[in-house]
Amino acid sequence: MQVQDPASRQSLVADQFSYFFLRLRKERIKKIVGTINSTYPDESTEQKARRLIDVQMPLSFLGGALMHLPRLVPGWGQAFELLGFVGGSAALVRMHLYLILEIGLLYGKDIDDEARVPEMMAVVGATGLATGVSWLSGAINTLLPLAAGGIIASAAVRIIGEEAIRYYSAPAGELVEDL
Numbered sequence: 001m002q003v004q005d006p007a008s009r010q011s012l013v014a015d016q017f018s019y020f021f022l023r024l025r026k027e028r029i030k031k032i033v034g035t036i037n038s039t040y041p042d043e044s045t046e047q048k049a050r051r052l053i054d055v056q057m058p059l060s061f062l063g064g065a066l067m068h069l070p071r072l073v074p075g076w077g078q079a080f081e082l083l084g085f086v087g088g089s090a091a092l093v094r095m096h097l098y099l100i101l102e103i104g105l106l107y108g109k110d111i112d113d114e115a116r117v118p119e120m121m122a123v124v125g126a127t128g129l130a131t132g133v134s135w136l137s138g139a140i141n142t143l144l145p146l147a148a149g150g151i152i153a154s155a156a157v158r159i160i161g162e163e164a165i166r167y168y169s170a171p172a173g174e175l176v177e178d179l
Contacts, residue, residue, distance in 0.1 A: 024094065024097060024098070024101075026101070026111055026112065028098075029098060029101045029102050029105060029111060030105065030111075032052075032098075032102055033102050033105045033106055036048050036051060036052065036102075036106070037106075045106050045107055045169070046165055046169065048106055049102075049103045049106050049107075049161065049164070049165045050161075050165070052099060052102050052103060052106075052161065053099065053157065053158060053161035053162070056095055056096075056099050056157045056161070057154045057157055057158060058154070059095060060092060060095060060096075060150075060153040060154045060156065060157040061150040061151070061153060061154040062150065063088055063091050063092050063095065063153055064088070064092065064130075064131070064134060064149035064150040064151070064152060064153025064154065065146050065147070065149050065150035065153075066088060066149075067087070067088025067089065067092075067131070067149060068088075068134065068135075068138075068145035068146050068149045069146065071138065071142060071143075071145060071146070088131070088149075089127070089128065089131045092127050092130075092131060092153055092156075093123070093124055093127045093128075095157070096123045096126070096127050096156070096157060096160050097120055097123055097124070099157065099160060099161055099164065100119060100120070100123055100160060100161075100164045101116065101120075103161065103164040103165060103168055104116065104119070104164065104168050106168075107168035107169060109168055119164075119167070123160055126156060126159070126160055127156060127160075130152045130153060130155075130156035131149070131152075131153070133148070133152055134148045134149035134152045134153070137149075
């Protein structure tokens with residue numbers, strides 16, 4: 001029996017988790033980056049990355065707002081909103097993960113490298129925080145989460161994308177300072 005080193009096992013576990021729980025399809029990420037590179041060959045990597053962010057912003061706004069839409073249904077609305085919140089949060093997490101991996105790939109990073117795992121966990125945490133804030137805004141006004149959810153989700157994708165550009169564009173070996 002061949003002994004497997006812990007790093008390759010961790011990478012396999014992370015890859016399986018990404019696929020089965022987050023529905024992350026790396027071939028799609030590679031296809032999107034290939035399309036961006038062939039469609040905009042004269043643009044800088046940063047410009048291409050910003051195009052990816054700009055495409056995701058309206059989708060994030062829509063997803064952030066729609067997950068609170070069931071709140072408007074009398075009676076069962078809050079129960080349905082909880083289901084929408086869970087599903088909507090999962091969709092936003094996937095969108096944001098795709099974004100950072102696409103940006104990383106644009107900058108020549110290996111999206112299969114286990115170094116992406118902590119970056120992905122940071123995105124999961126940031127997205128969770130963003131969706132949680134919109135959920136809590138319902139204590140102020142019943143309709144506020146609809147607007148807040150969209151605004152916060154689109155702001156989160158902008159922040160995550162800009163930070164990914166800053167992080168991945170830093171020269172290899174150079175420590176990127178935290179905000």
